[in-house]
Amino acid sequence: xxxxxxxxxxxxxxxxxxxxxxxxxxxxxxxxxxxxxxxxxxxxxxxxxxxxxxxxxxxxxxxxxxxxxxxxxxxxxxxxxxxxxxxxxxxxxxxxxxxxxxxxxxxxxxxxxxxxxxxxxxxxxxxxxxxxxxxxxxxxxxxxxxxx
Numbered sequence: 515x516x517x518x519x520x521x522x523x524x525x526x527x528x529x530x531x532x533x534x535x536x537x538x539x540x541x542x543x544x545x546x547x548x549x550x551x552x553x554x555x556x557x558x559x560x561x562x563x564x565x566x567x568x569x570x571x572x573x574x575x576x577x578x579x580x581x582x583x584x585x586x587x588x589x590x591x592x593x594x595x596x597x598x599x600x601x602x603x604x605x606x607x608x609x610x611x612x613x614x615x616x617x618x619x620x621x622x623x624x625x626x627x628x629x630x631x632x633x634x635x636x637x638x639x640x641x642x643x644x645x646x647x648x649x650x651x652x653x654x655x656x657x658x659x660x661x662x
Contacts, residue, residue: 534598575599575609592621594631
């Protein structure tokens with residue numbers, strides 16, 4: 515059974531970043547592994563929203579989000595910045611479900627107006643946001659929102 519937790523060690527942070535790094539098209543995105551690790555360590559130390567799913571001592575998915583104030587609105591948004599997982603099928607669905615439930619709960623605690631999440635450019639079938647739509651989110655193109 516997968517457990518949701520905050521990254522506890524620098525190895526946790528590294529393994530989260532490596533999960534993301536290994537699933538990025540490096541021809542399209544120039545991702546620097548060390549820079550990602552440094553930035554995520556800083557985010558964890560600043561108590562930003564970073565959660566991971568651990569199963570059998572292995573990180574199988576993780577999410578990172580920031581609270582932002584939209585410049586064109588009075589709305590305060592909890593914006594998912596990164597979601598990464600190496601799971602497929604029903605396990606992938608369950609990872610998205612668990613981590614996004616936690617994301618919505620945190621956004622509510624922080625008194626945000628909505629939560630936003632977007633597909634990556636390589637998700638041409640919009641599978642990610644379609645899963646969120648099945649979980650009660652509203653979808654528009656490649657973006658999904660959960661009003662609070």
